[in-house]
Amino acid sequence: MSDTGVSIQPADVAVVPPPGLGETGGRGRSRRVAAGRNLLIRSLIPVILALIAGGVLLAILGRNPFTFYANIWQFGIQQGSWEDSAMRAAPLLLIGVGLTIVFRANIWNLGYDGQFLIGAALICGIAPHLTSVPNVVSLVVLFLVAMAAGAAWTIIPAFLKARYETNEIITTLMMSFIGVGVANLLVKGPFQDPTVNIPQTRVIPLDHMLPSIPGTRIHVGVLVALAAAFIAAFVLKRTAFGLRLHVLGANPRAAAHVGLNVRRLIVMAFLVSGALVGAAAAADILGVWGYMRANWNPGYGDTVIPFVFLARLNPLALIPYIAFFAVLSNGGDLAASNANLPTDFLLVLVALILLFMTVIEYFGRRHDLGGSYLTPGLRKALHVPLLRRRTAAEEPSR
Amino acid sequence: MSILHFAAASNIFSKAVLTSLVAGGLLAGVPLMFTALGETISERSGVLNLGLEGMMLLGAYVGFVVAYYVHSQTLGFVAGMAGGTLGGVIMVVLCVWLGLDQIVVGIAITLAGGGITSVLQGAQFGTSYPRLAAPATVSIPGLDKIPVLGPSLFNQPVLVYIGFALAGLLAWIYRKTNIGLNLRAAGEKPEALDAAGVSVVATRSWAALSTSALAGLGGAYLSIVSAGVFTPFMTQGQGYMAIVIAMLARGKPLWVVFGSFLFGISLSIATALQLAGVNISTDIVNTLPFVAIIVALLIFARRSYLPPALCLPYMRGAK
Secondary structure, eight states, X not given: OOTTOOOOOHHHHHHSOXXXXXXXXXXXXXXXXXXXXXXXXXXXXXXXXXXXXXXXXHHHTTOOHHHHHHHHHHHHTTTTHHHHHHHHHHHHHHHHHHHHHHHHTTOOOOOHHHHHHHHHHHHHHHXXXXXXXXXXXXXXXXXXXXXXXXXXXXXXXXXXXXXXXXXXXXXXXXXXXXXXXXXXXXXXXXXXXXXOSSSBBOOOOGGGSOOBOXXXXXXXXXXXXHHHHHHHHHHHHHSHHHHHHHHHHHOHHHHHHTTOOHXXXXXXXXHHHHHHHHHHHHHHIIIIISSOBTTOOOOHHHHHHHHHHHTTTOHHHHHHHHHHHHHHHHHHHHHHHHTTOXXXXXXXXHHHHHHHHHHHHHHHHHHHTTOOSSOHHHHHHHHHHHHHHHHHHHGGGO | OHHXXXXXXXXXXXXXXXXXHHHHHHHHHHHHHHHHHHHHHHHHHTOOOTTHHHHHHHHHHHHHHHHHHHOOHHHHHHHHHHHHHHHHHHHIXXXXXXXXXXXXXXXXXXXXXXXXXXXXXXXXXXXXXXXXXXXXXXXXXXXXXXXXXXXXHXXXXXXXXXXXXXXXXXXXXXXXXXXXXXXXXXXXXXXXXXXXXXXXXXXXXXXXXXXXXXXXXXXXXXXXXXXXXXXXXXXXXXXHHHHHHHHHTTTOHHHHHHHHHHHHHHHHHHHHHHHTTOOOOHHHHHHHHHHHHHHHHHHHTTTOOOOTTTTOOOOTTOO
């Protein structure tokens, strides 16, 4: 990876300090303020641009974008639907944290769908048999089962990557497709509810689902997800494991040089991320659905990726993004069906966020390096009025 | 013993079954073949095209719509190539010209391609899925009389023969021409290519564009010929399969053709087995190709080959 490269490899994002040392260049506080402002701009603009572009697309399709976005607000926030959005956030956040950890090590785990569905299928198959056990025990066991299943599903890619440096993008994707198929086989086969004709598992009794936070409908899986984000933030920032992941992500050769066991680290990163994806399945099934149908695939992972990057691989910064997307996704489902569109429209929004993010990153990086994408003349033309305005605005305060 | 018995009872090796296996392998393998052949081009030049899935879907949708409204499959194929190229233009501008991360952009193109085609299909046809008529085939006199292979292999739409020719052409280009040399240099050591006075950016741009056009063509073949209908997300991971095929074939076109048919057969084995009276769950059948790939990777992991500069953007003067 070249120093001046403008790619946003996961590790880069984590390593690069908040930029903005350019023209303000002052001391201490003003520099930090500028850096924060810069970071905020770079993190928010892609989302705003994507929403605008999505609106234009809606208009082209003959739908009213304002109604669409108003609907998202209405069905995502108002009249208690914010509670549904909060519950939607639980699996998204857990997957996001899992991806954050593995991306920090500059490893791509793109097999989240398979890991998620294997975990979900196992829970749906086992939970109905655990009804005689105390609820707390069964819930803990089920979470552990799902986490183990998710982690197990990363073992082959982890082995291939650690042993032969096989491209993990490919292997995790392949394992994901296999996982989807196996989950379907489980649902249609051993876990099939014998009392119905539709291929689905038995429904977990309500009193064996995750309990709600008192006073709300929100299940405690949301708290689990939040706790996972805080723990991950601590582990990544304050522990040796976090530092090792960081070194591995920044430069595998250097990591081997300072005596880190690179192979074990790769496997560990994979296992932890797989386990968190499995936990996401547990939170979603035990918190919301209670059963699983064949061919069910919520596809949470794909939609989480842009926000993991926008949060600069920081689990705490991920929380507001996931909250935003949970509202967008929860309200968007209904908004799309109101607009008579497939819910896949949200995928387009997510893709647009990703694309705008990479482009903004490019311009930001160029800016930091002192270069600019504009020709000198254009740059001057843009800068002069801005500078004048700023000095005019700043002078009275001094 | 029991397997023999089973085979005899269900007549699994009868001529009809084998013929349908070969025909099905072709039908499912040709989209893979076009896409994987395309992937060899860009992979060679150092661009990992993770957006293949999205490009195939774009090609499948655009190709289908044109074929449906214009009633011309040829125009449908051309439109499919244009549709795939649309995704390729994004890839070229962002990854090759600006040097952005190929993986992120690839994922974005896949998501966008899947989402937008599903939305457009929904907006245009609602929940109905119109079908196209079966394509015209051209049989090669004499050869189509060969038992088992003949009726399926030598009685195909013209495009299939063009695909075979393309594989040969690519093999020739890679081995014997300057273009092939430039492509390889762009993936192996872009600085050297630049120093030799050939533009890395231009080489990679053309490579990525041809890849996307071929992926679009593969998608169009899938929707126009193989399925005769466009359904959202109909590629079901075939774009990724094509990447693996190109990777395992080490970028060699003739091996790509071979690998595509192997995977085509494993994709279409369900129909053949049903003809033989064996009912097998579609989940097993859909999962088989991926299991095959993982097994192949476990066995041949050390032999798969990717160029060293793959995924690395080239910036002149950067180090």
